[in-house]
Amino acid sequence: MEVPKIQLLLESEVPQKVEKKFRELIKERERGIPTAYLIGEWEFFGRVFKVSKGVLVPRPETEILVEKVLELIPKREKLKGFEVGTGSGCISISLLLERQNLRMLGTDINPEAVQLTHENAVAHGVKNRLKVRCGSLFEPFRGTKVDFVVSNPPYIPEGMWESLSPEVRIEGRHSLIGGREGFEFIEMLVEDSLKVLKRGGLIALEIGHDQSQKVKETMETKGFKKLKVFRDYSGYERVIIAWN
Numbered sequence: 001m002e003v004p005k006i007q008l009l010l011e012s013e014v015p016q017k018v019e020k021k022f023r024e025l026i027k028e029r030e031r032g033i034p035t036a037y038l039i040g041e042w043e044f045f046g047r048v049f050k051v052s053k054g055v056l057v058p059r060p061e062t063e064i065l066v067e068k069v070l071e072l073i074p075k076r077e078k079l080k081g082f083e084v085g086t087g088s089g090c091i092s093i094s095l096l097l098e099r100q101n102l103r104m105l106g107t108d109i110n111p112e113a114v115q116l117t118h119e120n121a122v123a124h125g126v127k128n129r130l131k132v133r134c135g136s137l138f139e140p141f142r143g144t145k146v147d148f149v150v151s152n153p154p155y156i157p158e159g160m161w162e163s164l165s166p167e168v169r170i171e172g173r174h175s176l177i178g179g180r181e182g183f184e185f186i187e188m189l190v191e192d193s194l195k196v197l198k199r200g201g202l203i204a205l206e207i208g209h210d211q212s213q214k215v216k217e218t219m220e221t222k223g224f225k226k227l228k229v230f231r232d233y234s235g236y237e238r239v240i241i242a243w244n
């Protein structure tokens, strides 16, 4: 039930309905349901995105990925980007809102994430510039060529699943687990991105806090030339950008 904040402050008594709803939410929070899922939305890059259970809640580290892509893609040309694993759509939609010269393609293996991306694209008025389809990696748009690839891929090792808190696990295995070593998904993504990237295009990835050395080596081995690495707010090498 929608009650303006000011009304809550001014009224000496909280309506019973509101109190009941509030108590229910507190109970759910105690059971480990993240606040983002309880309120159904979360902030990312200064805007509010709808979120739902089983789809990753946008993280502050991922804002660095968006910021660096905006810094490093050409400013004036018309560009086409591809996001693998859109989740809520927060990355693609933020890029589109910051750059009018951009169009994005996106995929996600989880149909609920595809639906959520679509809803957020409509809510933010960019649905005409974002095409999102359900499927793995680049497969749903086979044969397409793009100027850049961006992704916050699942990158946690399989063996760590049980040690994650229930609060994190609720975001879904497909959102988080990147293979046995946590690295396999990134490896496939780097390899396949070469098939969709135009010459001189770039790939921008968020990675696990201890994965930068391995990702750098993989990118270089596969033929990416120039590489840039950016640290997150805790000092970990968190974002890698490379050009083919």
Ligand SMILES: C[S@@+](CC[C@H](N)C(=O)[O-])C[C@H]1O[C@@H](n2cnc3c(N)ncnc32)[C@H](O)[C@@H]1O
Pocket: 055, 056, 057, 058, 059, 062, 084, 085, 086, 087, 088, 089, 090, 091, 107, 108, 109, 110, 113, 135, 136, 137, 152, 153, 154, 155, 174, 175, 176
């Ligand atoms: C770490 S989440 C990132 C979500 C969102 N981009 C964000 O940053 O908040 C990874 C996303 O990749 C999706 N995913 C997992 N495997 C995939 C695959 N093979 N192809 C496409 N998307 C995949 C998951 O469903 C999930 O939405």
